[in-house]
Amino acid sequence: MSEAASILTIGDELLFGDRVDTNGPWLSSQLSALGINTLEHCSVPDNIDLIASAINRLANASQILLVTGGLGPTKDDRTRKAFAAALGDELIFDQDAHQSMLTYFQKREAVMPKVNEVQAFRPYTATWIPNIHGTAPGLNATLNGCDVYCFPGPPSELQPMFGRIVENMDLALKCNSPRRIMELHAWGLPESIAGEKIKDLMDEKDPSVSILIGRSGITARVISSLNETSEEVIVEIKKRWNPWIYGSNEETLASSLGDILNGSLATAESCTAGLIGDLIGQVPGASDWFLGGWITYSNELKQTQLGIEPNLLEQYGAVSWQVAKMMAECACVKSGSSVGLSTTGIAGPTGGTHKKPVGTVFIGCTKNGSTEVREFRFTGTRDEIRIRAASSAIQMARLKCLGLVENQMCWQHGSVFR
Amino acid sequence: MSEAASILTIGDELLFGDRVDTNGPWLSSQLSALGINTLEHCSVPDNIDLIASAINRLANASQILLVTGGLGPTKDDRTRKAFAAALGDELIFDQDAHQSMLTYFQKREAVMPKVNEVQAFRPYTATWIPNIHGTAPGLNATLNGCDVYCFPGPPSELQPMFGRIVENMDLALKCNSPRRIMELHAWGLPESIAGEKIKDLMDEKDPSVSILIGRSGITARVISSLNETSEEVIVEIKKRWNPWIYGSNEETLASSLGDILNGSLATAESCTAGLIGDLIGQVPGASDWFLGGWITYSNELKQTQLGIEPNLLEQYGAVSWQVAKMMAECACVKSGSSVGLSTTGIAGPTGGTHKKPVGTVFIGCTKNGSTEVREFRFTGTRDEIRIRAASSAIQMARLKCLGLVENQMCWQHGSVFR
Numbered sequence: 001m002s003e004a005a006s007i008l009t010i011g012d013e014l015l016f017g018d019r020v021d022t023n024g025p026w027l028s029s030q031l032s033a034l035g036i037n038t039l040e041h042c043s044v045p046d047n048i049d050l051i052a053s054a055i056n057r058l059a060n061a062s063q064i065l066l067v068t069g070g071l072g073p074t075k076d077d078r079t080r081k082a083f084a085a086a087l088g089d090e091l092i093f094d095q096d097a098h099q100s101m102l103t104y105f106q107k108r109e110a111v112m113p114k115v116n117e118v119q120a121f122r123p124y125t126a127t128w129i130p131n132i133h134g135t136a137p138g139l140n141a142t143l144n145g146c147d148v149y150c151f152p153g154p155p156s157e158l159q160p161m162f163g164r165i166v167e168n169m170d171l172a173l174k175c176n177s178p179r180r181i182m183e184l185h186a187w188g189l190p191e192s193i194a195g196e197k198i199k200d201l202m203d204e205k206d207p208s209v210s211i212l213i214g215r216s217g218i219t220a221r222v223i224s225s226l227n228e229t230s231e232e233v234i235v236e237i238k239k240r241w242n243p244w245i246y247g248s249n250e251e252t253l254a255s256s257l258g259d260i261l262n263g264s265l266a267t268a269e270s271c272t273a274g275l276i277g278d279l280i281g282q283v284p285g286a287s288d289w290f291l292g293g294w295i296t297y298s299n300e301l302k303q304t305q306l307g308i309e310p311n312l313l314e315q316y317g318a319v320s321w322q323v324a325k326m327m328a329e330c331a332c333v334k335s336g337s338s339v340g341l342s343t344t345g346i347a348g349p350t351g352g353t354h355k356k357p358v359g360t361v362f363i364g365c366t367k368n369g370s371t372e373v374r375e376f377r378f379t380g381t382r383d384e385i386r387i388r389a390a391s392s393a394i395q396m397a398r399l400k401c402l403g404l405v406e407n408q409m410c411w412q413h414g415s416v417f418r
Numbered sequence: 419m420s421e422a423a424s425i426l427t428i429g430d431e432l433l434f435g436d437r438v439d440t441n442g443p444w445l446s447s448q449l450s451a452l453g454i455n456t457l458e459h460c461s462v463p464d465n466i467d468l469i470a471s472a473i474n475r476l477a478n479a480s481q482i483l484l485v486t487g488g489l490g491p492t493k494d495d496r497t498r499k500a501f502a503a504a505l506g507d508e509l510i511f512d513q514d515a516h517q518s519m520l521t522y523f524q525k526r527e528a529v530m531p532k533v534n535e536v537q538a539f540r541p542y543t544a545t546w547i548p549n550i551h552g553t554a555p556g557l558n559a560t561l562n563g564c565d566v567y568c569f570p571g572p573p574s575e576l577q578p579m580f581g582r583i584v585e586n587m588d589l590a591l592k593c594n595s596p597r598r599i600m601e602l603h604a605w606g607l608p609e610s611i612a613g614e615k616i617k618d619l620m621d622e623k624d625p626s627v628s629i630l631i632g633r634s635g636i637t638a639r640v641i642s643s644l645n646e647t648s649e650e651v652i653v654e655i656k657k658r659w660n661p662w663i664y665g666s667n668e669e670t671l672a673s674s675l676g677d678i679l680n681g682s683l684a685t686a687e688s689c690t691a692g693l694i695g696d697l698i699g700q701v702p703g704a705s706d707w708f709l710g711g712w713i714t715y716s717n718e719l720k721q722t723q724l725g726i727e728p729n730l731l732e733q734y735g736a737v738s739w740q741v742a743k744m745m746a747e748c749a750c751v752k753s754g755s756s757v758g759l760s761t762t763g764i765a766g767p768t769g770g771t772h773k774k775p776v777g778t779v780f781i782g783c784t785k786n787g788s789t790e791v792r793e794f795r796f797t798g799t800r801d802e803i804r805i806r807a808a809s810s811a812i813q814m815a816r817l818k819c820l821g822l823v824e825n826q827m828c829w830q831h832g833s834v835f836r
Contacts (some may be wrong), residue, residue: 002435002439014443015444015457015458015461016446020439020443021439022438024461025438027430032434033677038433038469039433039462039463040433040461040462042459042461043460044459045455045456045457050457054458072631073609073610074613074620075617076620104816108793108795113608113611113614113729115613128796133798134797149603156798156802172783195563258551266719267713269692272699273692273695273696273704274694274695274698275699276692277687277691277695278691278696281715281765281804285689287715287716292716292719293684293692294711294713295710295713297695297710298705298709300754301684301709301710305710305723318666322829331782336718337724349702350703354744359436373732378524386696386699
């Protein structure tokens, strides 16, 4: 039988409604991949009694309890005290934990502020867990037979700490029914059509298939037990969502473009204002193929820096396929890149007209002298329009590299301009 | 005294980690604005026993319990049964609820599928709540003195249903102590020092002060009841966190820079690869003051497009204060902007050296011919280093516009270069 876990996330901000908890879902997905069911996910404010009683209750109900937050150095960080109360322990100062914190600061050539010292305390029966990405050590103890872990709240500290625990320690987390999860990410396919295409596959139990919608597009998640093969289902989804699937699991649109580019890229962004560059810059090693680009928000920079002809801007306006085309081509020529990518449009909330409403974006892609421009009518807020434009641009470059320039994309308006 | 509420969100998907629960935070923020504290937010899977026991436990602990999800028409929607079990009731078919559902379909000129009929059942002692945006009626009953509401999961149905309850009904939700919330955002101040500086203010109950850490920096949240004024506390925090506070509530670093810029801005980004431009582009109306910029990832573009002298790159390397200085100055000169902002550094995970480890970033800011460059040693992942560099750059421009160029910033290494 698989293990049963609970997750407790701590922080006033989680109960005021303006901070969405992302640690809980992240931990759940990690546990899920290990074959561990999460029975409950609970959030309580920075209150010692509420934290302690939640720890006690959840430790009684599950074999593993993962706690996040409240290990910082300030007064409203109360997890150490609450954990000690739940365990019936005193808090003691841990010399080794303290030393690890001093080392952390030394490496940064900094002096540890006095206020951080409180983070070296631990409940008497607990052990501390090293934190190589921040000051707060984690904590681990057994309570009523439940293995309880307290992690710092910042994801950049929590995630590697959790990863090392799973990897290195002999613990209940290493259960014997891990599941395999494969995610296939697509961009450019409307949600309703994506669902329709794989409806029958979503009725199966093992492997099970579900659809997630997010900033990275539409994702098909395939979960299978180890004895089942999900290979057939994965192949089937890839076939039915072709050519929109750009990658799997950790891959992003930008990383998958880098994988197939076989050349170099430059950008000329107007309405996306650097967002395409940012998405590319997120990929480690992007400097191998991304030369850089221009953010030409003003018409003047479009002319003086990219070399867009003034009469093109006058005749058609900055938001036009003619300007998008020339921007992509100039980006190539001026940088010497093999591929050029451009955006020009109206992100809103104002600036729309009857003929070019908010959400109108022209995206140009040029490669070895051949250029296509697509007009899009993106829906959503300013932020959504910008991310949809930037992602569609990268997908267009990907399709161009694959020789697929005719497929109608989601939000595309009319056919391709040349 | 203010009311105390709990929130229970239901659904397997919330415990697999792939769906971040947004209903819980939304309800919390609504309750918060009404002066109602949320004591706990809990998520459980679609399991009758787990749902029923969570309803019982939370009803005992609070005056109001808001439940969402599990009211759909399919087999895995189990909230009706679980609510009946918690109440010790039978489920009965409600003729009026059924009629309201038929009307919903009639208005859409559709026939109600047989499968939806189960949604007309309610626990014997519960009343149903009309749903004008979907089929699932809500449910309301009293359990151990606690007012329990069950809402459908889709936000488009939940939110108006909750709104109408608050507006029209005579219920515990209408309490008499709404609160005012003010958030003050800071960048450039280390977390431990931020906490230390306002430690005494964080001991008070009304207004209460707490600290949040996020991508937008460090936030002080001041909550006061209507009879108390928080003005003095806000002034005090502003004084103690001076000059790091850049804005309040919805304001961002980029929007606050736009507010005080009184001129125009251009960027020359290397390691941030467009992220500064993107942060600025997120601000509606940024085109009034943001001209654009260069993403000069490659050394060649630094030379050919910005005009960085090759011998500067050779002598000091691209990651140097000398190059950062010239990048900021060239951005100004070539765009005609009054302020120029540049970044060059090592975002990692590879590329670091002993003298310039991963996280080393030089940021230059020039205004009317005077330039400062700061060296930073950012910690964290590639993404964190990039967002910290971009945010620090915008804060540097803000400080420059305010004539404050000497303050040591968080992660800054050594003093200012000129």
